[in-house]
Amino acid sequence: MAVASSVRLRVILGEDSSQRVILRDGVPHSMSELLEEVQRQCNLPGSFRLQFRDPDFDHEFMNLTSPSDLQDKATVKVVFSPTTHVTLCQDGTPPPPYFGASHSTNFSPALSPSPSSSDTVILSTPPSTSGASSESSLESSSESASSLKSSQWPSVFDVPRFSYDSELKLQHANTAFKEGGTFLSPEPKLKSSILDGLAEEIVKYKLYPTDSDFEEVAKALIKKHPCLKEQGSVTGCSGWKVSLKYKLGNYRTKLRNVGCMEVTVNSLKHKPQGKSSPAYGVKKPRRAEVNYCPSFPSGETAESLERVRVNLLSEGKKKNNDQTLKVLMDKTFALRRHEVIHESPLIADFKTRWPALFRTKEVSECRCQNKYVWHNHKLNFV
């Protein structure tokens, strides 16, 4: 029985970054297998295509459409899809999914890499829409909201399916609307179910949606369920927009009560003394700010991560220790974010606590790929 010999590829990941990929069973038969293997070995997020040096065209890079064009030691280049906005960690690698909050990475769930240094479990499905009011559901929503938001706000908001009975009612009402133009005035239970479903879909992306986000969701709702359109409203959905704002406001209160970090940071209890105004110093992601307030990795506490930080200090003194530093820096990302958000430390102090973050390698790898967003450490300048 013939054994396929392994094939080595040089994969160009960026301007100053390339990596060896070894295909132990030879070149895969399909492009999808090849892409998956490259993605796995290079730990790449999102969708991308490959280009290879085509000998028929003076070895210029051409799109790779068939794996059979590759030979041992071939050079391929990774070209990310325009829709993939990759957010890098300090070390230039994509963040593990638990980095969460409003981050601008658009991971493809089917192709997203496994969390390397994270112990956090990735939920592949949104929290139950039918049990939003239950404590357990809210806790999972809190988890979802604070640490598992792995998608950018969608270009087209997808209205989720509501509970079975709600969908049934809407189906009947939509039929009646199409036949006789009858609008539906949803009873409180149905309205609540709709708002619940929309809220849970929204918090998968943002805990603090903007006015235009609400408008977008409301429009998507009446587009999918035209029976819900409001008469006497210019847009046909102004009331839904307002209700959604109330819903999200109340929803954040619930999340606060179950300890969702991204909202508890704004509770009065966490405001400085003498500044106990609800609107004072609200901390939330601004513009492209990413991974705003991630939860600690599963099983970790501030104390345990502090011990990791101390370990980082000693590991940082060793030579040729990049891989260990990378792992430890990944692991302590949430702790750094918490320090930045809660304490707004001076750069000098922060540098003392986290010297590894200021290594040339850390900074240059982020800078050299200026299309990427380095997560914001909002520090006070000295």
Add this chain to the structure above:
DNA sequence: GGCAGGGCAGGCTTGGTAGT
């Protein structure tokens, strides 16, 4: 022309409460 600072209006926050 470009920049910085002040004033202003509107939007937004949390916490609390009334009504259903």
Add this chain to the structure above:
DNA sequence: ACTACCAAGCCTGCCCTGCC
């Protein structure tokens, strides 16, 4: 339990003005 609403006050963006 939930939606809707209110209060108090901070934040943000816009506009205007003054200065270089």
